[in-house]
Amino acid sequence: MSFVSFGFIAFLAALIVLYYIVPKRVQWMLLLAGSVFFYAFAGWKAMIFIAVTALSTWLAGLLIGRRAAARDAYLKEHGGELDRDAKKAYKARVKKQTYLIMALCLALNLGILAVIKYTDFGISILNGIFRLNLGYFRFALPMGISFYIFQSMGYIIDVYRGKYAPEKNPARFALFVSFFPQLLQGPISRFDELGKTLYGPHAFDWNNISKGAWRVLWGYFKKVIVADRLITVVTGLAGGPEKYKGVYVVALVFFYAIELYADFTGGIDITIGVAQMLGIEVAENFDRPFFSLNITEYWRRWHITMGTWFRDYIFYPLSVSPRMLKISKWSRDKLGQAIGKRVPVYLSTIIVWFVTGLWHGAAWNFIVWGLLNCLVIIVSQELAPLYQRFHKRFKFSNTKGYNVFQMFRTFWLMGFIRVLDVYRDVPVTFRQVGTVFTHWNWGRLFDGSLLKLGLGWQDFVVVLLACGVMLAVSIMQNKGQVRDRLIRRPAAIRAALFVLIVLLIMVFGAYGIGYDAGQFIYVQF
Amino acid sequence: MDELLQILDEIHGGVDYENCTTLIDDGILDSFDIISIITEVSSAFDVQIPANEIVPDNFNSAAALWKLIERLEDE
Amino acid sequence: MGTDTSVKNELNTGTDPGVKKPGKRVLKAVLIALAAVAVLALSLWLLQRLLVPKYISSSEEGLLVKEYYSYAGGNDVLFVGDCEVYSNFSTVKMWTEYGITSAMRGSPQQLIWHSYYMIEDTLRYETPKVVVYNVLSMKYGEPQKEAYNRLALDGMEWSPVKRQAIRASMMSDESMLSYVFPILRYHSRWSELKAEDVKYMFKTKQLSHNGYVMRVDVKPVPSRLPVAKPLKDDEIKFADVCWEYLDKMRTLCESKGIKLVLIKAPTVEPHWYDEWEAQIVEYADKYGLDYVNFLKEDVLTATGLDYSTDTFDAGQHMNLSGAEKLAVWFGAYLRDNAGLEDHRGDNDLAAKWQSKIDYYEEMKAAQYRQLEEKGTVDSYWGD
Secondary structure, X not given: OOXXXXXXXXXXXXXXXXXXXXOHHHHHHHHHHHHHHHXXXXXXXXXXXXXXXXXXXXXXXXXXXXXXXXXXXXXHHHHHHOOHHHHHHHHHHHHHHHHHHHHHHHHHHHHHHHHHHHHHHHHHHHHHHHOOOOOOOOOOOOOOHHHHHHHHHHHHHHHHHOOOOOOOOHHHHHHHHHOHHHOOOOOOOOHHHHHHHHOOOOOOOHHHHHHHHXXXXXXXXXXXXXXXXXXXHHHHHHHOOOOOOOHHHHHHHHHHHHHHHHHHHHHHHHHHHHHHHOOOOOOOOOOOHHHOOOHHHHHHHOOHHHHHHHHHHHHHHHHOOHHHHHHHHHHHHXXXXXXXOHHHHHHXXXXXXXXXXXXXXXXXXXXXXXXXXXXXXXXXXXXXXXXXXXXXXXXXXXXXXXXXXXXXXXXXXXXXXHHHHHHOOHHHHHHHHHHHHHOOOHHHHOXXXXXXXXXXXXXXXXXXXXXXXXXXXXXXXXXXXXXXXXXXXXXXXXXXXXXXXXXXXXXXXXXXXXXXXXOOXXXXX | XXXXXXXXXHHOOOOOOOOOOOOOOOXXXXXXXXXXXHHHHHHHHOOOOOHHHOXXXXXXXXXXXXXXXXXXXXX | OXXXXXXXXXXXXXXXXOOOOHHHHHHHHHHHHHHHHHHHHHHXXXXXXXXXXXXXXXXXXXXXXHHHHHHOOOOOEEEEEOHHHHOOOOHHHHHHHHOOOEEEEXXXXXXXXXXXXXXXXXXXXXXOOEEEEEHHHHHOOOOOOHHHHHHHHOOOOOOHHHHHHHHHHOOOOOOHHHHHOOHHHHHHHHHHOOHHHHHOOOOOOOOOEOOEOOOOOOOOOOOOOOOOOOOOHHHHOOOHHHHHHHHHXXXXXXXXXXXXXXXXXXXXXXXXXXXXXXXXXXXXXXXXXXXXXXXXXHHHHHHOOOOOOOEOOOOOOEOHHHHHHHHHHHHHHHHHHHOOOOOOOOHHHHHHHHHHHHHHHHHHHHHHHHHHHHOOOOOOOOO
16 A cells, blocks of 8 residues: 555544553553554455564564573572672673574574565576576566665564663564555664654544644655656656766756655655654654755665664674774774774774665665765764865855755755666666767757656646745754644644645645556565 | 773774763764673773673763773673 | 644634634634635646546547537437447438438447446436347446546436446546546546647537547458458457346336347448357347347348448448448337337427437538549548
């Protein structure tokens, strides 16, 4: 069930009404039932996968929790009798056991992900290297698999680390894994955060309903008016690399940036807004990323929950692991201080970005995309002292104008790396980006050629105006949530504005017959 | 503690480590810095800082970090 | 954030919130919400009126299905089918010649299930003595284009019949909701709105004469017609679903005491194949139905149809002259075979039909005027 469908809106309305009618202690069960229904809508066969993940992770968590509880009880009772070394040895033994449980759980779930998502990619590599002609499996990806598996893996690692106690009730845990608003495209929630509000009880609170509804409306505005409209141009430009060179590539970079932003942040707005209407707080996933001054900052502000997931569960453990420390020591001795101290950080960075790329999709273009991000981050890290000196020397670097230049630079740099996702082919992408410098056809921007890509000038005007609204709202967010200020306005004005936006979406939205590309771009990842 | 302050200053200079208590919350230290700190600390003090200790509370101030090192040395 | 403060925020409209009683505040909030819903509904309705196609300067046939309700009642003959019906038989001529009252329910590429439900819909208003179905659409076992569904169904008045008709007709990318709220289908017309969309928001123009669509210009059938492509194997047999609807049509007529007459209009394009003819003949024989194929030499000669003067688009549709010739012949056929009465003696009916005749003559004159001035007929209304 796509967010952009009347089925979803009807489902949501019915669910919210029921949610506030049923006894509060069963609210979470209703959500679970709703999530199962939502998932079943996409094909009930795929439910076996999410069920396996939920069940195995719940069980592993439970076992780890039991071992930890037994350890604590034992130490409490016998702690006095043991000396420090014996205690340490006992703790290490338990740790080994719990580690094993966690590792099995990770292996099972990542194995499922690997088989379903990456088998064909592996086969294609084998075919390429050994000139084979092996057939592909073409598994259908279960909805949201990359998201719910990562969310579950975060949970089991946290339980292993003793960050929080495991969830004992399998149904409650299943709700955490399958909570429907975030199934399609995240965010990747943490159990300790989402769990605070997920299970209620939630009394009816008009404030939540109204703020949530505004957020949902805003999400639809971005998604239906901007993103779904631009899909036509993006697929058109990306589909004809021979025809669309030079300035068309620049246009593609620009339109894809806007489309992906409107689509992904719009979808997340709907997710967070829906959750808020249910009294549930879902983590923010974006913080106006196009205002970032550099790529490191961009990655702190774009798809935040994915970034922090990779940081907490891969980057940190990897870079502080004993093995990495050994490598660090060795490289310091052999390569000198300056290089040696960089080795662990950069090695971890490279690995994390490789995996991040792979997570986005089983194809070379995503891997290259990850590594290019990594390259830019490392280069800018190396250039940091130079920049600092430059900024000290020239005072203008603190001015607004310079900041705007930095945002502009980050936007285009990220944009050119990102076109790898739309061409889906590494050599083609590089060739196309190359034509920006060799193929001078900037006149195409002004001679009406852009109007031959499936959208009329009226559509571009709508996109332009809607982008203006998006930009204005983003700037207003400098002073906090726009909705908080909105809520201080008279109710009649708010109601009128709400009605107006609904009408704008209904009329100017790109939906219905003629516009069938309404699926979220991020679902397939 | 002095040794720690020296390490911090080498990795990311220009910060008043003795008084600042929002090193993470204000984004002064990024993940690169943190890893460098952990690597340096582990060789200087012979402790292992595991990944699950990398939380803002332990890195927001030099004092908190010092406390963490002491606790880990003790274990 | 606590509930109390938020409710206060919610309702604080500038006056001192402390003075108002909570009951009053809730009442005000409810009123505002109701007003918002009302404004939303009204705006959507107005926008819908603005955005739906008006069928005034293009696809005028979109007006036909809705027009039926203005001439429903008291019709002895009901024609159902596609353009081979609504272009080819002059209802007015059947009245002036024989006093036969007839109505048509046709739309472009109207499929058999459309036609079936139009009969059902018609039965909600009147029970004709004869239903005439043009068999060309037997060749389509599935919907060809979403737009034709719209032309056939949008104009129908809401009833369970319409719901069934939509369900039977929808293509995979259509939704019932978009028929209930056509704005969902037509909202993207905002970029092509014209003056006529405003002018005809609440009114329309009458296109047909009891369903008959007039054209006076002439474009003869070329002396050498292209040879029809041989049928592919899967095109020979009519689809099961078509037979099902033909059966339903037959049994419905039987149960209401209506005589069902099958016809094949004398259009030369699209080609009517012998293989198809055989299947229809067999069916008509099996159930004792009348079947008139106007393409057959003897019928064609009897009607006096002349392909060099009686069609306006090289043989796909008849022009006024052709439609009147067919009406004269077919009216006599119906009178003799279905025992239809001459109603010209009925003063009320005669008065009603006189105004139809007037409009018919008016349109005819306007089209001739335009033909003379411009050399073509651009508009059915000659404007």
